Amino acid sequence: MNRGLLAKAWRESWLLTLLFGLGLALVEGLLSYAIPRFQEQLSALWSRLTFIQSIMQALVGTERAGPLGPEMIGAIVWVHPAVLALVWGHAITFCTRVPVGEIDRGTIDVLLSLPVSRWQLYGTETVVWLASGIAVVLFGAMGTVGGRLTLAGTMPIEIPKLAILTFNLFALYLAVGGLAWCASASGDRRGRVIAVVFAFLIGSLLLNYLANFWRLAEHLSFLGVLHYYRPIPILRDGVWPMRDIAVLLASGTALWGLGGMIFSRRDLRTV
Amino acid sequence: MDVIITESLTRRYGKRIGIEEVSFAVPEGSLFGFLGPNGAGKTTTIRVLLGFMPPTRGHAKVMGSDCWIQSERLKAEVGYLPGDLRLYPWMSGMEALKIFGSVRRRDLMREGIELAGRFALDLSVKVRMMSRGTRQKLGLVLAMAHRPRLLVLDEPTASLDPLMQEELRRHLRALSKSGHTVFFSSHTLSEVDDLCDTVAILREGRLVAHAALEELRNRSQREVIIRWRNALEMPQAVPPYLEIQRRDGNIWICQLAGSSRELVRWAASQGVEDLSLGRPDLESLFRRYYEGEPP
Numbered sequence: 001m002n003r004g005l006l007a008k009a010w011r012e013s014w015l016l017t018l019l020f021g022l023g024l025a026l027v028e029g030l031l032s033y034a035i036p037r038f039q040e041q042l043s044a045l046w047s048r049l050t051f052i053q054s055i056m057q058a059l060v061g062t063e064r065a066g067p068l069g070p071e072m073i074g075a076i077v078w079v080h081p082a083v084l085a086l087v088w089g090h091a092i093t094f095c096t097r098v099p100v101g102e103i104d105r106g107t108i109d110v111l112l113s114l115p116v117s118r119w120q121l122y123g124t125e126t127v128v129w130l131a132s133g134i135a136v137v138l139f140g141a142m143g144t145v146g147g148r149l150t151l152a153g154t155m156p157i158e159i160p161k162l163a164i165l166t167f168n169l170f171a172l173y174l175a176v177g178g179l180a181w182c183a184s185a186s187g188d189r190r191g192r193v194i195a196v197v198f199a200f201l202i203g204s205l206l207l208n209y210l211a212n213f214w215r216l217a218e219h220l221s222f223l224g225v226l227h228y229y230r231p232i233p234i235l236r237d238g239v240w241p242m243r244d245i246a247v248l249l250a251s252g253t254a255l256w257g258l259g260g261m262i263f264s265r266r267d268l269r270t271v
Numbered sequence: 272m273d274v275i276i277t278e279s280l281t282r283r284y285g286k287r288i289g290i291e292e293v294s295f296a297v298p299e300g301s302l303f304g305f306l307g308p309n310g311a312g313k314t315t316t317i318r319v320l321l322g323f324m325p326p327t328r329g330h331a332k333v334m335g336s337d338c339w340i341q342s343e344r345l346k347a348e349v350g351y352l353p354g355d356l357r358l359y360p361w362m363s364g365m366e367a368l369k370i371f372g373s374v375r376r377r378d379l380m381r382e383g384i385e386l387a388g389r390f391a392l393d394l395s396v397k398v399r400m401m402s403r404g405t406r407q408k409l410g411l412v413l414a415m416a417h418r419p420r421l422l423v424l425d426e427p428t429a430s431l432d433p434l435m436q437e438e439l440r441r442h443l444r445a446l447s448k449s450g451h452t453v454f455f456s457s458h459t460l461s462e463v464d465d466l467c468d469t470v471a472i473l474r475e476g477r478l479v480a481h482a483a484l485e486e487l488r489n490r491s492q493r494e495v496i497i498r499w500r501n502a503l504e505m506p507q508a509v510p511p512y513l514e515i516q517r518r519d520g521n522i523w524i525c526q527l528a529g530s531s532r533e534l535v536r537w538a539a540s541q542g543v544e545d546l547s548l549g550r551p552d553l554e555s556l557f558r559r560y561y562e563g564e565p566p
Contacts, residue, residue, distance in 0.1 A: 004374030011361065011370075106357030110413070112323055113351035114374045117343040267324035 001124050002116050009128040013094060017132040020090040021139030027086060028140045031077040032147025039073065058208040059226070075231035077144055078165055087169060088176050088201055090136050095180035096193050098125045099263055104190040108268055118264045126181075126256065133173050141166045164234050168241060171248035172229045176201065178252030182259035185266070201225070225251075272299045274421050274452045275320065279329035282315050288476045289315035292329070295471045295481045297454060299420075302447045304467030304484070305456040308561050311473040313456045314354055317425055320454075321351060334420065347375070350419035354426045354456070356410040364394030364409050371413055379416040386412045389442065390435060404430040411439065415446075422446065423454045428462055440466050460557045472560045479560050491556035494549035495525045495534065504542025510534075 035042065046052060056072070059079035077083070098121065102108040111121070141162060148157050180197045187193040204224030210217035221227045228244035275297035282289040290312040297303045307313050319326050320333055322342020331338040336345040358367070364387060372379035387394050390408040398406060407430040415422060422443075428436045443453050443466060457463050463470055463484075470487065472480040480487070495513065499505050499521040509515060512529025527534055531548055538546050 002374055004370050004372070004376075007373055008359075008370050011366075012359075106355060107359060109323070109351075109353035110356070110358060110410075113321060113346060113349070113353075113414075114371065115343055115347035116374060120343075269318060269323060 001127060002120055004114075005116060005121060005124040006128065009098075009125050012097065013128060013132055016093060017090065017135055020086055020093075021136045024083065024086045024136060024140040025143030025146070027080065027082045028077055028143035029147040030143075031080055031083070032144045033150050034147075035073050035076055036070075036151055042073075054212045055209060057212055058205070071232055071235045074235045077147075078169065078231040079229075083140065087136065087140070087173050088198075091133065091173050091177040092180045092194055092197050094129050094132060095177045096184045096190050096197075098122075098184070099268065100184040100187045100190045100193045103188050103268065112268060119260060122181075122185075122260045122263055129177060133170060133177065137166050137170045137173060140169065158238070161235055161238050164238070164240055165231055168229055168231070168234065168245060168248075171245045171252070172225060174252035175225050175228075175248040175255075176252075178255035178259070182255040182262070185259035185263035273297060274299045275303075275331070275333050275454065277316075277320075277329065277331045280316070280319060280326050280331050281328040282312075282319055282324065283327045288312075290319075290473070290476045293473070293476075293478045294329075295478060297452060298469070299452055300447055300450045301469050302443060302453045302467045303455060304463035304470040305454060305473070306458065306460065306463055306470055306557065307473035308458055311458075312476040313458075313473055314425055315476075316473070317351075317423055317454075317456060321346065321349065321423065348420040350414035350417065350422045352407075352410045352414040352424045352427050354429070356407060358398045358406055358409060360399035361397065363397050364392060364412070367398075367409065367413055368394070368416060371416070375417055377417055382418060383412055383416040386415055389438060404432065404435070407431055408435065415442075419451070421452045421454065423456075425456045426458070427455070428457070428459075436462070460554060464553055472557070474561060487556060488551040488553060489530065491551040491553050493527045493531070493551050495527045496545075496547045496549075497523045497525065497538065497543055498545040499523070500542045500544045506541055510537055513537075 056076065056079075059075075098111075099108060102111055112118075144162065145157055176197070179200060180193075183193045183196050184190075187196075204226050207217055207221050207224040208226045211221040225248065228241075228247045230241065230244065233239070234241060273296040275295075277296075278294050280293040281291050293312070293316060305313055305316070318324050320331055320338050322338050322345070325339040333345045334348055336342075338345065362370070364383075368379045368383040372383075384394065386392075387408075390411060392405065392408040392412060394409075396405070398409070401409065407427070411424075411427060414424070428439065431439065440462070443455070447453055455463065455467055467484055469483050470480070471478055482490075502521055505521065505523075509525070510529075510533070512527060512533065514526045514528065515523055516526055517524040527548070534548075535546070
């Protein structure tokens with residue numbers, strides 16, 4: 001690891017991380033506060049609009065959506081599209097800064113003229129990314145706690161379950177980041193790379209949704225990242241989803257490693 | 272000792288040739304001009320030398336290190352200014368010196384501030400607020416602040432005003448005198464002619480010339496004006512290295528395509544009253560290299 005590169009990565013990313021973190025805290029805080037308050041209205045809407053049930057079923061990870069109980073309310077906070085967009089957005093934005101962002105803006109020439117290996121550069125960026133990712137999901141968890149505290153008594157905070165959910169969200173963040181690193185190491189245009197990763201995530205979401213009523217999609221749903229992020233069972237049972245977390249961590253690590261190998265061997269030139 | 276050695280260096284982009292069978296050596300302490308028209312392969316060669324891409328075939332070594340396998344090591348001793356320089360917009364000159372110094376594990380402040388003074392650069396300004404020429408100056412400062420053994424400059428004068436170009440040339444000459452090597456890539460003959468002692472010329476990815484500038488000067492034509500004492504003493508035939516362009520009474524205007532020593536010897540045996548020799552016409556020699564005619 002190189003201190004100079006560390007300083008550069010930190011200087012370039014701290015504001016991004018702070019903004020995404022605050023955004024996530026705000027969204028999770030608001031959802032944690034607002035959804036239980038409007039439970040009755042939401043329940044009425046829930047029972048009328050069945051397609052919302054299937055979307056939520058796809059997101060929260062349960063076999064049957066069932067009534068809008070405390071578990072479902074708690075889970076919505078963790079799978080709300082705004083929450084996922086912020087977590088994925090941070091991972092994608094950060095992981096496409098280097099190398100594809102540097103190639104796209106033409107600064108890779110200056111960066112690679114420095115006496116550091118590509119693995120050193122990749123590793124240093126990864127360290128800052130991991131620290132930033134931890135900060136972002138912790139901001140989210142703090143937002144949930146903040147939102148719940150304003151509703152003391154109605155929605156007790158169960159710290160062990162919160163810890164499991166936060167870690168599962170972080171594993172999801174790592175898997176998405178791993179994919180973004182891999183795509184970033186292979187591409188020349190940042191916009192295209194972001195589009196590819198985003199398309200994969202939308203595809204993953206769609207697959208989870210279609211799996212509710214289409215057998216083929218159900219068989220393929222294991223290919224999507226959301227298959228391994230299911231807050232309802234965690235909130236219901238309080239058990240660590242070891243298999244899901246292992247799959248997310250392993251795929252994230254494998255994709256990150258593949259990205260590193262590609263980056264260390266590829267041609268680098270400004271486009 | 273040669274700082275750069277390339278042997279049959281070839282780099283292709285799919286079917287397109289970047290460079291083909293390029294072999295040259297750059298001696299330590301030299302001011303090496305790397306000439307060629309746009310798209311000749313100059314930047315591709317530099318990218319291979321700095322380990323940005325592996326060669327398709329052949330070898331390149333910089334200070335004894337393989338350019339692809341040991342690029343990290345060699346870059347500790349190399350300063351590089353890219354042709355199309357882009358810097359981080361959020362950086363000021365001071366921040367850049369601090370961060371680059373930290374990456375290089377060296378304090379670049381003293382040398383950087385001295386260089387900035389030389390190039391009239393305000394280090395407190397952020398890159399996003401700098402003009403193109405000012406960014407180029409900062410790029411030069413960052414490339415030279417660690418006093419590299421080898422300085423690779425890809426068209427460094429592109430955005431500099433004439434005063435700064437002269438200042439840069441002065442500085443590069445001083446660096447060369449103190450043993451540093453300068454690899455100066457350009458498509459402008461005049462600045463290479465003014466600065467360098469050795470040149471290599473690329474055309475369509477191939478090396479078409481590699482020689483000391485003095486040798487090329489000898490190869491190039493020079494204008495010669497001969498004034499005869501009287502018309503009677505004018506010779507009937509001239510040596511093969513002398514081509515008469517125009518006769519104006521007892522004055523001949525000729526092109527010399529050989530050595531000036533031979534010309535003077537020949538003229539001494541003739542009834543020549545005065546003889547004047549122009550500067551070697553490198554421009555036309557280089558144009559012929561660029562355009563692919565045999566010089």
